[in-house]
Amino acid sequence: MRAARFHGPGDIRVEEVPEPEVRPGTVKVRVEWCGICGTDLHEYLEGPIFVPPAGSPHPLTGEELPVIMGHEFAGVVTEVGPGVTGLAEGDRVAVEPYHTCGKCPACLAGRYNTCRSLGFVGLSGGGGGFAEYCVVDAARAHPLGEIPTDLGALVEPLAVGYHAVRLSGVRPGQTAVVFGAGLIGLVTVACLRAAGAGRIVVVEPAAARKAKAPGAGADVVLDPAVTDVPAAVADLTGGAGADVAFECAGIDRVLAQAVASVRAGGTVVNVAIWGRPATVQMNDLVMKEVNLLGTLAYCDDHPDTIRLLADGKIDAERFITARVPLDDIVDGGFRELIGNKEEHVKILIRP
Numbered sequence: 001m002r003a004a005r006f007h008g009p010g011d012i013r014v015e016e017v018p019e020p021e022v023r024p025g026t027v028k029v030r031v032e033w034c035g036i037c038g039t040d041l042h043e044y045l046e047g048p049i050f051v052p053p054a055g056s057p058h059p060l061t062g063e064e065l066p067v068i069m070g071h072e073f074a075g076v077v078t079e080v081g082p083g084v085t086g087l088a089e090g091d092r093v094a095v096e097p098y099h100t101c102g103k104c105p106a107c108l109a110g111r112y113n114t115c116r117s118l119g120f121v122g123l124s125g126g127g128g129g130f131a132e133y134c135v136v137d138a139a140r141a142h143p144l145g146e147i148p149t150d151l152g153a154l155v156e157p158l159a160v161g162y163h164a165v166r167l168s169g170v171r172p173g174q175t176a177v178v179f180g181a182g183l184i185g186l187v188t189v190a191c192l193r194a195a196g197a198g199r200i201v202v203v204e205p206a207a208a209r210k211a212k213a214p215g216a217g218a219d220v221v222l223d224p225a226v227t228d229v230p231a232a233v234a235d236l237t238g239g240a241g242a243d244v245a246f247e248c249a250g251i252d253r254v255l256a257q258a259v260a261s262v263r264a265g266g267t268v269v270n271v272a273i274w275g276r277p278a279t280v281q282m283n284d285l286v287m288k289e290v291n292l293l294g295t296l297a298y299c300d301d302h303p304d305t306i307r308l309l310a311d312g313k314i315d316a317e318r319f320i321t322a323r324v325p326l327d328d329i330v331d332g333g334f335r336e337l338i339g340n341k342e343e344h345v346k347i348l349i350r351p
Helices: 038-046 155-168 183-194 207-216 229-236 252-261 282-288 302-310 326-339
Strands: 002-008 011-016 026-035 072-080 092-095 133-137 141-143 176-179 200-203 220-222 242-247 262-270 291-294 320-325 346-350
Touching (some): 072 133, 092 155, 155 183, 155 262, 176 183, 176 252, 183 207, 229 252, 242 252
Parallel strands (some): 176 242, 262 291
Antiparallel strands (some): 002 011, 026 133, 026 346
């Protein structure tokens, strides 16, 4: 079969590789669509980061460079392994792309997204979505029902936003501020709207991204280059501040604005993956008793996210900005995103 493999910085090759075989407890999925994630871009430009480098195989997959990429994918089950129930050939599924040990304290506590040996399908070995086929644990293949697989490929990033919103504890009618209107910021906005948030404020300087925010569900869009964001949020909330804020940028000054924008006893959720140590003014947390919460990907969130799509509570189609065949993944996918990042939300690859 054909697959896109990451060999090193700037080096992704579409190659012929052996087709994977089902094992007990797994299903084979014919991949129909797979999204390019910001993590994939970081690997392409600066990696290996999450990809296990040569000489350091991942503890769960045993694989190292080169690996098949792609972790935001959906497709159709073509073969069911021994011991699998609840799935059948022909089922549309979205894949929750985890490798977990199932034995560490985090896994045993149900927090498998923080597994000590956590790995991702499409980054840590074990196949990936930029391939014609992928074999995955049956428990990680979530039925889509009648949802088409292009929208199914968006379940993974949507689940990131859903998980962050769930952990935030936001209640219907409350005010939320989302800092950053890239894909994760936009899907967080969409999940906030589905959760019944009252007023949703988006903070974003880039014109193209600002334009996309209202369609995702934002009521107010603020440009931090020309607006005192905490003051503006205070004005919008009668001086109280927002109930929750979501940091989706990974920038010190943005984190500081998020803390300054929430009310006393409010919550700031850090969604971004940071590329360097963050600076936090702890007294800003202390003086208002602000809760600063970390969130990582998703955990038992795919079924609920799929229900939001099935019930029409999230319009995921608007996030798809291009569809590209596998053979054009480098120029039409990765390089297009690098050169025109602000113009795109999600580019899907068709293996």
